[in-house]
Amino acid sequence: MSKVLNAVQHAAMERETRLHPNPSLWHEAQRVEASIVNWNARPHTTLEQAIARCETQIRECEQQATERAAQLETLKAQAADAAQRLTASEWARDAHRNRLDALEACQALSQKVSHAEQELDSLRAQLHQALRHADVTTDNPKETR
Structure with missing residues (x-):
């Protein structure tokens, strides 16, 4: 009986293979289905x-999540730190610009x-010249007349 059933199933599979638009995909689906059936047929471990x-x-997964959270932190x-260095760099650049402006x-x-x-100096020279001229005129009052 088992041989007859296997022969009928095999003939049905061949017929479906011929009718299926993508036989290789159909065979793969049959293989996966058979592996699922085999998996379900074997004794499983206990539920516990x-x-x-x-x-x-x-x-x-929780450990990986914790590690990734630590990496994120x-x-x-x-x-x-990079933002602070950038800010410090900007401040230094601004200070340098301010020093250049001050210079x-x-x-x-x-x-x-x-x-x-x-x-x-020019005004002092003019003042000295004026003072000398004034001294000359006060020494010789007749000359000024």
Whole structure:
């Protein structure tokens, strides 16, 4: 009886294979179905063992999640450090610009002071000349008349 049943099933499979649009896909589906049937037919571990395996997998996943959370915190800290360094760099760049601006202002003031000193020297020379001229005229009052 078993041989007859197998022959009938085999003939039915060949017929379905010929009728199926993608025979290789159909054979793969049949193979997977047979492996599922074989898996279901063999004696399984107890329910408690299956639950224990699942709990182990859950713990492993939780451990991985904890590790990834720690990695995320590390990356956040690194990002914060980088942001602080960037801010410090920007402050240093701004301070450097301010120093350059101050240096330019000092140079401009130095030029103004130099011009003012030249003008002062010129005025002193004019004053000395005027004072000498005044001394000459006071010594010789007749000459001024």
